[in-house]
Amino acid sequence: MPGKQVLVTGGAGYIGSHTVVEMVTAGFSPVVLDNLSNACPESLKRVEAITGTSIPFYSADLLDKPALQAIFDKHDIEAVVHFAGLKAVGESVAKPLSYYKVNVGGTTNLLEVMLEKGVYNFVFSSSATVYGEPQFLPITESHPAGACINPYGRTKYVIEEILKDLSIAEKNLRVVLLRYFNPIGAHKSGTIGEDPSGIPNNLLPYVSQVAVGRRSELSVYGSDYDTVDGTGVRDYVHVVDLALGHIAALKKLEDISGCKVYNLGTGTGYSVLQVVEAFEKASGKKVPYKIVDRRAGDSASVYADPSLAEKELGWKAERGLTEMCEDCWRWQSQNPQGFKKD
Numbered sequence: 016m017p018g019k020q021v022l023v024t025g026g027a028g029y030i031g032s033h034t035v036v037e038m039v040t041a042g043f044s045p046v047v048l049d050n051l052s053n054a055c056p057e058s059l060k061r062v063e064a065i066t067g068t069s070i071p072f073y074s075a076d077l078l079d080k081p082a083l084q085a086i087f088d089k090h091d092i093e094a095v096v097h098f099a100g101l102k103a104v105g106e107s108v109a110k111p112l113s114y115y116k117v118n119v120g121g122t123t124n125l126l127e128v129m130l131e132k133g134v135y136n137f138v139f140s141s142s143a144t145v146y147g148e149p150q151f152l153p154i155t156e157s158h159p160a161g162a163c164i165n166p167y168g169r170t171k172y173v174i175e176e177i178l179k180d181l182s183i184a185e186k187n188l189r190v191v192l193l194r195y196f197n198p199i200g201a202h203k204s205g206t207i208g209e210d211p212s213g214i215p216n217n218l219l220p221y222v223s224q225v226a227v228g229r230r231s232e233l234s235v236y237g238s239d240y241d242t243v244d245g246t247g248v249r250d251y252v253h254v255v256d257l258a259l260g261h262i263a264a265l266k267k268l269e270d271i272s273g274c275k276v277y278n279l280g281t282g283t284g285y286s287v288l289q290v291v292e293a294f295e296k297a298s299g300k301k302v303p304y305k306i307v308d309r310r311a312g313d314s315a316s317v318y319a320d321p322s323l324a325e326k327e328l329g330w331k332a333e334r335g336l337t338e339m340c341e342d343c344w345r346w347q348s349q350n351p352q353g354f355k356k357d
């Protein structure tokens with residue numbers, strides 16, 4: 016559906032902003048909704064600079080139904096790519112109601128408005144977190160899901176189930192659920208990237224903030240796992256590859272019915288120490304670290320079988336770990352304080 020308008024919720028955020036760039040390149044017309052609770056308007060200004068296109072933007076909340084209705088009234092929306100939501104695992108344990116309200120309630124609001132306005136194409140940001148502790152590797156889409164270990168993960172699983180139920184009840188509805196593994200990296204320009212507020216929870220933002228001098232050393236959570244060097248193994252996927260996965264999903268919506276589920280990962284796992292080494296090489300900076308206790312809820316190894324996405328979406332991650340680290344470093348070194356204070 017090139018040329019058609021696509022509502023991108025959370026489009027000012029990390030994955031959303033990269034996806035908006037690729038949507039414009041692919042000929043779609045994104046319309047962004049974001050309440051800026053975890054993003055800066057600057058990110059969209061930079062997306063506009065990269066693409067040379069003006070992007071319609073609404074500073075609105077998913078929980079504000081009239082605001083959602085007004086956007087659908089103003090634009091001829093053909094599909095929705097739904098990134099908006101809360102994503103901090105620790106915060107979800109402390110504030111589960113906020114997570115259920117925003118992630119689940121926000122999504123049901125959005126779906127109600129879509130159906131009311133006759134919009135039936137939906138792509139959802141899910142997560143490998145829905146698989147819980149891996150029972151086998153690599154993880155295929157048929158791996159059992161739902162045994163999530165935190166409220167954030169449960170909101171993703173609940174939303175997936177809602178979408179499956181709804182796509183049975185609403186015969187016109189077409190849904191693609193994308194289960195991301197570990198998105199890292201940044202756009203080649205180095206002008207957009209991941210900009211976490213506060214102390215980063217995830218590995219790459221922490222490593223890059225150590226490399227740029229914002230933090231003194233990395234804590235490596237455990238070195239006694241049954242992995243190549245004892246540290247945790249994950250499937251890191253370049254955010255631009257991930258963004259391209261959404262383009263493939265949007266195109267797929269044209270020829271499916273019901274709800275389809277795809278893993279988006281590379282299929283290769285790297286340990287924490289392998290990532291640190293690759294980042295040091297890419298940045299030319301030392302990343303001091305200390306080994307500490309395991310983090311509660313962490314698995315030894317998690318990586319995808321991404322072959323279904325290749326077969327059915329024609330999508331395959333093309334960018335390797337070196338490129339992910341180089342691009343992450345370009346963003347971090349050009350924007351040491353993220354979007355806010357340069």
Ligand SMILES: NC(=O)c1ccc[n+]([C@@H]2O[C@H](COP(=O)([O-])OP(=O)(O)OC[C@H]3O[C@@H](n4cnc5c(N)ncnc54)[C@H](O)[C@@H]3O)[C@@H](O)[C@H]2O)c1
Pocket residue numbers: 024025026027028029030031048049050051052053054075076077078097098099100101102117121140141142143195196197198
């Ligand atoms: N980054 C990851 O590692 C990862 C992994 C798996 C899944 N996901 C999912 O992908 C999506 C995007 O993740 P991201 O890393 O880009 O996160 P992000 O926080 O950068 O982006 C989410 C965006 O949603 C906006 N938002 C939050 N609540 C909102 C609300 N009530 N109304 C309107 N906008 C709201 C935020 O301001 C932010 O810009 C999320 O749904 C996340 O759960 C992320």
Ligand SMILES: CC(=O)N[C@H]1[C@@H](OP(=O)(O)OP(=O)(O)OC[C@H]2O[C@@H](n3ccc(=O)[nH]c3=O)[C@H](O)[C@@H]2O)O[C@H](CO)[C@@H](O)[C@@H]1O
Pocket residue numbers: 102104142143144168197216217218219221233234235236237246247248249287310311312313317
């Ligand atoms: C238990 C937990 O929080 N899991 C979340 C974490 O996954 P996940 O654990 O896969 O991703 P992270 O980036 O947090 O961690 C990757 C690897 O690096 C290690 N590591 C991480 C940070 C650090 O400072 N030091 C360190 O050693 C971890 O132990 C892990 O082995 O982020 C995902 C993306 O937001 C969420 O979907 C997961 O629910």
